[in-house]
Amino acid sequence: MKKEPAFPQENPLHKGLTMRDYFAAKAMQAIIAKIPLTQTDDGILEKRVSIGAYSYADSMMEARK
Numbered sequence: 001m002k003k004e005p006a007f008p009q010e011n012p013l014h015k016g017l018t019m020r021d022y023f024a025a026k027a028m029q030a031i032i033a034k035i036p037l038t039q040t041d042d043g044i045l046e047k048r049v050s051i052g053a054y055s056y057a058d059s060m061m062e063a064r065k
Contacts, residue, residue, distance in 0.1 A: 019061065019064075020054070020057045020058070020061055021057075023056065023057035023060045023061065024050075024053040024054045024056070024057035025053070027052070027053040027054075027056035027057055027060075028049060028050065028053035031049050031052055031053060031056075032049065035049075
């Protein structure tokens with residue numbers, strides 16, 4: 001999977017956010033807005049949301065091809 005920047009920069013030292021990370025962040029916002037999140041000590045819910053967000057991001061990356 002190509003790691004292209006979401007917001008390309010002229011400076012090669014600051015590559016910025018990847019498209020995949022950008023899509024995952026947007027998906028995570030939507031997931032969190034739709035399901036009630038309660039703070040957990042074990043972090044399992046947070047991990048599931050994170051994994052789900054990247055799953056959506058991967059699907060969006062695939063759809064761009």
